[in-house]
Amino acid sequence: MKNYKKYYIGVDVGGTTIKYGLFEKGKKDEKKLLAKFYVDTVVSRTNPEKAIIKGIISDIEKFCESNEYGVSKSNLAGIGLAIPGPVVDNNILRAVNINWKKHYDAYSAIKKEFGNKVKVTILNDGNAAALGEYYYSLKGKYDSICLMTLGTAIGIGIIIDNKLIEGKTGIAGELSHMKVDFSKKALKCNCGNTGCLETVTGGRGIANVYNSLYHTNVMKGAKDVISRAKVGDKKALAALEKSLDYLSMAISIIMLVYEPEVILIGGGVSNEGTFVTNIIKEHLKGKVYMTKKLPKILLAKLKNDAGIYGAVSKL
Ligand SMILES: [Zn+2]
Known part of the structure; x- marks a missing residue:
């Protein structure tokens, strides 16, 4: 049977751990957390910007291929990243904890891999956390x-x-x-x-x-x-x-x-x-x-x- 549910993956990138959360869109448009998993942050010496995004893409792909919780590449509707540094219009300016120093278009790299129908947002982690708390229990x-x-x-x-x-x-x-x-x-x-x-x-x-x-x-x-x-x-x-x-x-x-x-x-x-x-x-x-x-x-x-x-x- 085809799965018509919509899934979203939130990624919180920290200096020591990258945290992933799988969410499903509920009836009232709210997003329900289904599962979490963590991986250690690996900061590459060469091209750390590209390497960390490549790692995140590969983790999400593996998770989709495992078809756990019914999520697959075809019903994944969005990916959101929270980054420990300033981000403007989905563009990561820098993030010292993950050695992000030069320009790398993470947004396009993720879009390219998952296709245009998958929405992508990149936010600063402090801002993402504030939005998370706000939408979860304070809005209204x-x-x-x-x-x-x-x-x-x-x-x-x-x-x-x-x-x-x-x-x-x-x-x-x-x-x-x-x-x-x-x-x-x-x-x-x-x-x-x-x-x-x-x-x-x-x-x-x-x-x-x-x-x-x-x-x-x-x-x-x-x-x-x-x-x-x-x-x-x-x-x-x-x-x-x-x-x-x-x-x-x-x-x-x-x-x-x-x-x-x-x-x-x-x-x-x-x-x-x-x-x-x-x-x-x-x-x-x-x-x-x-x-x-x-x-x-x-x-x-x-x-x-x-x-x-x-x-x-x-x-
Ligand atoms: Zn300081």
Whole structure:
């Protein structure tokens, strides 16, 4: 029997893992996640741009050939990519984590392989995650939101009046590389500058603040610090408060520029729950100019799946 269902594949490309999600279009046009699979990211030394896209195409082809869940090349309706770097009009400008430095037309390469009937979209991963969360649970309730994905890096996606804010070259809202630590001890960031928001808050930054305050290197990630703070370790709590104060500074700037109704906290740090969002709320008080009501600080729902949901949201 012929399968008339429509399938979509969302691909979230990270520095260590590429995540794939298979979606089926439901009756109300919503996309339902059927299956996920992960592969390690392999960054090739020669032509890394072409190599990574070739790898993604081959993974999708293999999945279609296996005919699992009824998906095949003939009923695949769309492929969406979320990329860890700025993307403008389906054109990846750069992505340091996957060594993407020069121009390569990923959009056309995927179209060529799967045919013109397959829709293709390429988005920045922070933006894709914001779209994913927005379409999954917030649309209809709010029309202006900001997602801060606090993983090892920090991804920020802003949707105002139902529209994703990208900017001329895709870096609008990327406060993760705003300089906030002006001290002599400011750490070097992956982007080449020092003292960026990402170095003092988020998955790695929270640990950095602890290690720097107490001249140690015992903390490997945010989870280490937060779990100690939760059981009343005063040193850990002080470090966490200092780190989240930097984050609330960034939120106050987002409020002044865009005024979203909701700030969603996602990524690994969000697994620590309202313990973290309550501290952020406290530190936001007195930082937001003229607004009588602070934005809602909520936990993201899709966790690590926000990128794959967002990647297919526009298809
Ligand atoms: Zn930076």
